[in-house]
Amino acid sequence: MPYTPELKKLIKRVEKTRPERVERKKKGEEFPALSLKEREDILKYHPDFKDEGRSEIKVGSSKGYKISNEIVDLLHAESRVSTELLDLSNPDYEADVLVIGGGGAGTSAALTARENGAKVILATKLRHGDANTMMAEGGIQAATKNTKDSPYYHYLDAMGGGHFTNDPDLVEELVNGAPLVIQWLEKLGAMFSKFDDGRLKTMHGGGTSRKRMHYAGDITGAEIMRTIRDEARSHTDDIKVLEFSPAVELIINKKGICSGAVLYNLETEEYIIVKAKATIMATGGSGRLHMQNFMTTNHYGATADGLIMAYRAGVSLKFLHTVQYHPTGAVFPEQSEGLLITEKFRGAGANIVNVEGKQFVYEREPRDVEASAIIRECIEAGKGIPLPNGKYGVWLDSPMIDIIKGEGTVRKEFPGKWILFKRYDIDITKDPMLVYPTLHYQNGGLEINSKCETSLPGLYAGGEVSGGVHGENRLMGNSLLDVTVFGRIAGEAAAGFAHNKYKDAKLTLEHVDKYHKELKREGVDTKGRVSPMLLPDYSNPDVRKRQLTTQYLGTMR
Ligand SMILES: Cc1cc2nc3c(=O)[nH]c(=O)nc-3n(C[C@H](O)[C@H](O)[C@H](O)COP(=O)(O)OP(=O)(O)OC[C@H]3O[C@@H](n4cnc5c(N)ncnc54)[C@H](O)[C@@H]3O)c2cc1C
Numbered sequence: 001m002p003y004t005p006e007l008k009k010l011i012k013r014v015e016k017t018r019p020e021r022v023e024r025k026k027k028g029e030e031f032p033a034l035s036l037k038e039r040e041d042i043l044k045y046h047p048d049f050k051d052e053g054r055s056e057i058k059v060g061s062s063k064g065y066k067i068s069n070e071i072v073d074l075l076h077a078e079s080r081v082s083t084e085l086l087d088l089s090n091p092d093y094e095a096d097v098l099v100i101g102g103g104g105a106g107t108s109a110a111l112t113a114r115e116n117g118a119k120v121i122l123a124t125k126l127r128h129g130d131a132n133t134m135m136a137e138g139g140i141q142a143a144t145k146n147t148k149d150s151p152y153y154h155y156l157d158a159m160g161g162g163h164f165t166n167d168p169d170l171v172e173e174l175v176n177g178a179p180l181v182i183q184w185l186e187k188l189g190a191m192f193s194k195f196d197d198g199r200l201k202t203m204h205g206g207g208t209s210r211k212r213m214h215y216a217g218d219i220t221g222a223e224i225m226r227t228i229r230d231e232a233r234s235h236t237d238d239i240k241v242l243e244f245s246p247a248v249e250l251i252i253n254k255k256g257i258c259s260g261a262v263l264y265n266l267e268t269e270e271y272i273i274v275k276a277k278a279t280i281m282a283t284g285g286s287g288r289l290h291m292q293n294f295m296t297t298n299h300y301g302a303t304a305d306g307l308i309m310a311y312r313a314g315v316s317l318k319f320l321h322t323v324q325y326h327p328t329g330a331v332f333p334e335q336s337e338g339l340l341i342t343e344k345f346r347g348a349g350a351n352i353v354n355v356e357g358k359q360f361v362y363e364r365e366p367r368d369v370e371a372s373a374i375i376r377e378c379i380e381a382g383k384g385i386p387l388p389n390g391k392y393g394v395w396l397d398s399p400m401i402d403i404i405k406g407e408g409t410v411r412k413e414f415p416g417k418w419i420l421f422k423r424y425d426i427d428i429t430k431d432p433m434l435v436y437p438t439l440h441y442q443n444g445g446l447e448i449n450s451k452c453e454t455s456l457p458g459l460y461a462g463g464e465v466s467g468g469v470h471g472e473n474r475l476m477g478n479s480l481l482d483v484t485v486f487g488r489i490a491g492e493a494a495a496g497f498a499h500n501k502y503k504d505a506k507l508t509l510e511h512v513d514k515y516h517k518e519l520k521r522e523g524v525d526t527k528g529r530v531s532p533m534l535l536p537d538y539s540n541p542d543v544r545k546r547q548l549t550t551q552y553l554g555t556m557r
Helices: 005-026 036-045 069-075 104-115 151-161 168-188 220-233 305-312 367-380 399-405 409-413 415-423 478-500 510-521 541-545
Strands: 054-056 066-068 093-100 120-123 239-242 247-253 258-264 271-281 324-330 392-396 433-441 445-447 459-461
Touching: 005 399, 036 367, 054 069, 066 069, 069 305, 093 104, 093 239, 093 258, 093 478, 104 120, 104 220, 104 239, 104 271, 104 478, 120 271, 151 168, 168 220, 168 478, 220 239, 220 478, 247 271, 247 305, 247 510, 271 305, 271 478, 305 445, 305 459, 305 510, 324 367, 367 392, 367 433, 399 409, 409 415, 459 478
Parallel strands: 093 120, 093 271, 120 239, 271 459
Antiparallel strands: 054 066, 247 258, 258 271, 324 433, 392 433
């Protein structure tokens, strides 16, 4: 759907103020950034600060912790499996290392576990690569340039972005591992954007003091995922991939070691037992839970499964009280709602402006601050752009980019978005885009140390399912980095555990029974819910009433 006549009229206001804003940019004059105090003040508009959005966990190792209602509901739910009916004595598969999740973290982990001599099974919910990693656009941060940048500055930026709450040991691993990961990816064949002389191109991201974001056009995640998936799939002797086979419960042996998982085959509806000497949780995030009814950028399988399984098995949660809302999700046309408009647009010079065509915030504030400023502008200041569906948005002035950086820049640097909007008859080199914050990233997750160990022996975690490295707020480009750096660490550590520390014993699901008992003891009403969710449910209540299941159990029987 192209812009309506009303919206076209409002675009005139943006066009009127654009020459002056472009002039300022060209002179290097930026809209004043907020002070630390102003940032703190504005954060009260962030959804994380809405008390009604959170509730307390009543059971388990993080009992008393207040996190999003939607995750708490899944923790206050029963297992999908009936523990007395499952026979664990005759596993369907055995491996040194079981990797759960086929995104960036899981695939990096599988490759590194193999490099360290492990036979690996990678089990994933949908197809290998159906993951948030595949959808990442803007880039991956790494201090690869010797001039003006170093892991030291990267460390300071990451800590500042996380409001200095980040786990320093994890951040140290992240920034020191970054240049090596870029080298590793290039060696495997990833094609990052480069200058004609072969130097890697880099850009700024929100909250960064140096240009260190490497990218492949606006399809960086797809390029990374393509590369590592191809590599993993070429080692068929050592890495077996089970697609459409989500894990539904971890298995713990009588010696207290995580020893694999129960999988559920989505096609045949069979349960599959995988016995492994070490297990890596790499199931990504939870954006498809649509916290506080926000639209989301996330892929279909991002339903917090790994959090639920590992929590039942005793692993604590960290930093889950914060959720990242990306400041710029598409809000028009409606078909593209929630879709990420990468921060790289703002890095390339596009301002954020209100209904009057006025800039109201520096466009490269950290994400939580930027999102809060947009929400305030629309809700409190009443200066959002009214949309045909009754919602509001603000303008992202993309035409500034070609004016500042030369004609053709948008088409070259943002081919994915240019093509997408062209289909709706919107030319983003001529007209601005309408945006609003969209649910994007799970800042926190399972508690890990710098070896990706969890508190459960034999269970490792890496990527978006884990919490700590980004503290309360992740900076752009640090997640693709997190999943490759920590995916690799987890792979190596798990292979080491499988070879040197694993002790064989009878497989059990006793932790699941124990968890059920605790739910009962604490008087938690599970309301018939089961978890993990596996797939989100968009059917309406009338349809649900007419479904054949005798009891409605979420998306699956
Ligand atoms: C649109 C978008 C753009 C982004 N852009 C950037 C960017 O430019 N730079 C950046 O650094 N970060 C970016 N991010 C964030 C980053 O891409 C993700 O945080 C990161 O890729 C997560 O990787 P992961 O391997 O932890 O999870 P994922 O890549 O999501 O992979 C998780 C995998 O686990 C599978 N899974 C889930 N549950 C189960 C289960 N029960 N059993 C088995 N498998 C399961 C999923 O299906 C999926 O395959 C972006 C995210 C999105 C959504």
